[in-house]
Every structure is written in C-alpha cells, then in structure tokens.
Amino acid sequence: MSLEASQLNELHWLMEMLHNIDVGLVVLDREYNIQIWNGFMENHSGLLPREVKDKNLFSLFEEIPQDWFVRKAESVFLLKNKAFTIWEQRPYVFKFQNYRPITGTADYMYQNTTFIPLMAANGKVSHLCLIVYDVTDSAVHKKDLEAANQELAILSQTDGLTKLFNRTHWERCLEAEFKRWTRSHNPSCLVMIDIDHFKNINDSYGHMVGDQVIRHLADVVRQQVRETDVSGRYGGEEFSILLSDTTLENAHIFAERMRKTVEASVVKYNDIDVKYTISIGIAQVTPGISTYEAWIECSDAALYQSKEGGRNRITLFPKQ
Numbered sequence: 286m287s288l289e290a291s292q293l294n295e296l297h298w299l300m301e302m303l304h305n306i307d308v309g310l311v312v313l314d315r316e317y318n319i320q321i322w323n324g325f326m327e328n329h330s331g332l333l334p335r336e337v338k339d340k341n342l343f344s345l346f347e348e349i350p351q352d353w354f355v356r357k358a359e360s361v362f363l364l365k366n367k368a369f370t371i372w373e374q375r376p377y378v379f380k381f382q383n384y385r386p387i388t389g390t391a392d393y394m395y396q397n398t399t400f401i402p403l404m405a406a407n408g409k410v411s412h413l414c415l416i417v418y419d420v421t422d423s424a425v426h427k428k429d430l431e432a433a434n435q436e437l438a439i440l441s442q443t444d445g446l447t448k449l450f451n452r453t454h455w456e457r458c459l460e461a462e463f464k465r466w467t468r469s470h471n472p473s474c475l476v477m478i479d480i481d482h483f484k485n486i487n488d489s490y491g492h493m494v495g496d497q498v499i500r501h502l503a504d505v506v507r508q509q510v511r512e513t514d515v516s517g518r519y520g521g522e523e524f525s526i527l528l529s530d531t532t533l534e535n536a537h538i539f540a541e542r543m544r545k546t547v548e549a550s551v552v553k554y555n556d557i558d559v560k561y562t563i564s565i566g567i568a569q570v571t572p573g574i575s576t577y578e579a580w581i582e583c584s585d586a587a588l589y590q591s592k593e594g595g596r597n598r599i600t601l602f603p604k605q
Contacts, residue, residue, distance in 0.1 A: 309379070309396075309417025312403065315362070317342045317355075320412065329381040329394065348380045361400045362410045368400040372424050383421050395424035444518040446496060447503035455517030456577075459527055462515075463577035466570050473529045474536035474569045475584040478502070478543075480522040481562045481596040490557055495522075497554045498561055502547065509543050525584075533569040533601055540565045540599050548597065562597035564588060571603065 309329070312321035318341055322334040330337075332345070343351045353375075361368050370378065372395040383391040397420050403412040442454035450458070459475070466473050480486075480502060487495040499522060506516050506524060515527040528536050544563060552559040566588025574580050587600040594600065 308419070309415065311342075311415040311417070313342060313358075313413045313415070315411065317358070319345070325417070326379075330379065346379060349378060354378075357400060358413055361402050361413060365402045365404070365410055367402070369398070370400075371397045372420055376424075378415070379417060391421050391425050394419050395421045446499060447518045449503050449506065449524070450515065450517035452517060452519055455515060455519070455525060455527075458515045459525075459580070460577045462527055462529055463570065463580060465529075471530050472532045472569060473527070474531050474533055474567055475580055476526040476528060476536060476540055477519065477566045477581075477584045477588040478506075478524040478526070478540075479564050479588055479592065481564055481592070483522040483561075486559060486561065490554070490559060494552075494554045494557055494559060498522075498552050498559060501550065501552045502563065505543060505546055505550070509539065509546070525581075533567065533603075536567050536569070537599060537601060540567055544597070544599060564591035564596045565599040566591055566602070567599065568602040 306323065307325060309325045310321060310323035311319060311326060314320055318339050319337045320339070322332070322337045327333055337345060343349060343354075357368055357370065360366075377393060377396040378398045379394075379396065381394040381396075383394050397418045399416040399418075401414040401416065402410040403414050405411040442450055444451040462473055465471075480498060483495065483498070486498055499518075502522075502524060503518070506526065510516050510526060513529060515529075517525055519525040528539065531539070544565060547561065547563050550560070552561065566584050566586065568574075568580060568584035568587055570580050574583060583602045587602040590600040591598045
C-alpha cells in the first residue's frame with residue numbers, strides 16, 4: 286500500500302471515529318456557521334450533517350442564548366485557550382431530550398461542553414470546536430442525592446407527629462435568639478403551652494385520640510404564628526413558641542387568641558368528639574435572665590402557675 290493510500294485510510298478511520306464517538310462534536314467557523322456535525326449531534330437533534338452544513342448555529346437552535354455563547358466563544362478565539370461550561374452553571378447548550386430509561390426523571394439531556402480553538406496554518410484561530418458530553422446520569426444522581434440530603438435535614442429538625450420543629454432544633458433557634466437579644470435588647474418572648482388533663486384524654490379515649498388532640502393543637506399553632514416565629518413540640522403534650530421582637534403585652538394578646546381558639550374547638554376522631562383546653566406560660570427575656578436555659582425555666586415556671594391556678598389560663602413572667 287502506498288503512503289498516500291495509507292494516509293487516506295487513516296483519515297477515513299479518523300472521520301469514522303469522530304462521527305461515531307459517543308460525544309457531540311461540532312465545528313463552527315468565525316461567523317458561527319456549522320462546518321462539522323457528527324453522529325451524536327445528528328442522533329439527538331434529528332438533523333443530518335448535510336442539513337446543517339453552513340447554517341448559522343443560532344438560527345437552527347434558538348434556545349442557545351446568543352449573547353452568552355458569543356462572549357464565551359470570543360474569549361476562545363482571542364485568547365486561544367479552551368473554555369468550559371458545566372451543567373451546574375447551565376443545564377445544556379443544545380436542548381436535547383433525555384432518552385435514557387435509567388434517568389427517565391430528567392426532561393432533557395444535561396451537558397458539559399468544552400470550547401476548543403482550532404488554529405489555521407497561519408497560527409490564527411479560524412474555527413471553534415464544541416465537544417458536548419451527556420452527563421445526565423451524573424446530574425440526576427447528584428440532584429437526587431441533594432434532594433435526599435435536604436429531606437433528611439428537614440426530618441432531623443422535625444417532630445414526626447406534629448411536623449413542627451423538634452426540641453433539639455427549637456432549642457438551637459432559642460439559643461441563637463438569646464444571643465441576638467444580648468446584642469440588640471429588642472423584646473422577645475417565649476411561650477410554653479401544655480394540654481390540660483392530657484392523661485385523662487389518653488385514659489378515656491386511647492392514645493390514637495390523644496395523638497389527634499396533639500396534632501390539632503399543632504395545627505392551631507401553625508395557623509396563629511407568624512413566619513418569623515419559631516414553634517416546636519417541646520415534649521409530650523407540651524409546645525413552645527418563640528416570639529421574636531414581641532413585647533409581653535403583645536405576646537399575651539397572641540396567647541389569649543390561641544387559648545380561646547382551642548377552647549372553642551372540637552377534635553373529632555371517628556365517632557368521638559373531644560373538647561380540651563390549654564395552659565400557657567409566657568416569659569419575656571430580661572437582663573436578669575443570664576442564659577437561654579434560664580429563659581426556658583422562667584417560661585416553664587409561669588406555665589406551672591397557670592396549671593396550679595386552675596388551668597385554661599395564661600401566666601406572665603415578669604408579672605404585670
């Protein structure tokens with residue numbers, strides 16, 4: 286075989302390889318007209334190489350943001366250096382449908398793309414090569430993992446029965462609020478709530494009804510609090526609400542509205558109707574309270590006084 290024939294064979298093999306390789310290969314001239322379009326691009330776009338040859342990239346693919354693409358490409362032309370874009374920055378350059386059954390949750394193909402300068406014989410960059418990688422599997426896996434981690438983070442902060450914050454997370458929030466108060470001294474109040482005679486409810490109707498009463502109170506709390514308030518289940522039938530930037534007087538108004546709502550409510554479970562009441566203690570943080578734990582103790586002491594005083598009532602600390 287002659288040298289010329291051997292070189293032609295090598296060129297043929299190279300073109301076959303580039304056409305069939307499992308990545309996208311696109312070559313653009315200086316006016317962003319398509320010069321090379323390999324099999325990967327043909328398969329995913331449905332456009333044959335002869336249909337795109339010498340056609341402008343942006344006229345064929347309107348989803349490509351022209352200003353962004355040109356800025357990216359011009360830096361490659363001028364600096365003669367590669368550039369990259371990954372799916373976290375931009376999900377795709379070419380909006381191709383995702384065809385893989387394993388990653389069927391993705392609506393489109395996630396892509397990483399490399400911009401490569403192609404130099405002519407005179408040393409100037411005359412063309413731009415795009416290498417398009419299908420990274421859908423990796424992207425979907427990462428997104429699923431992030432979603433799972435986010436769900437786990439929420440679950441780690443949430444009480445299973447009430448879907449309010451659990452005690453651990455709520456106390457962290459209270460500690461942060463106490464530190465904020467030591468700097469700002471803006472009024473903040475801590476509300477502790479306890480279901481009256483809850484043991485009698487469990488003994489009379491069973492724990493399923495008791496759980497329903499707890500869920501009902503959690504719903505009342507959610508309906509009454511503001512977005513900036515932090516509410517949680519402190520333990521058993523006891524709840525806690527942190528009212529930041531709230532005076533003792535306004536906290537009392539809030540708590541009285543909640544107390545009346547509960548008193549007027551009827552909890553239904555199958556054919557059982559249950560009425561219940563709550564006792565409330567409220568403590569406004571003051572200079573005499575040295576730690577967030579002491580703040581809890583003051584609010585808990587006020588709650589204890591409400592229960593000792595006949596229940597279904599509110600006690601304030603400091604007293605007014």
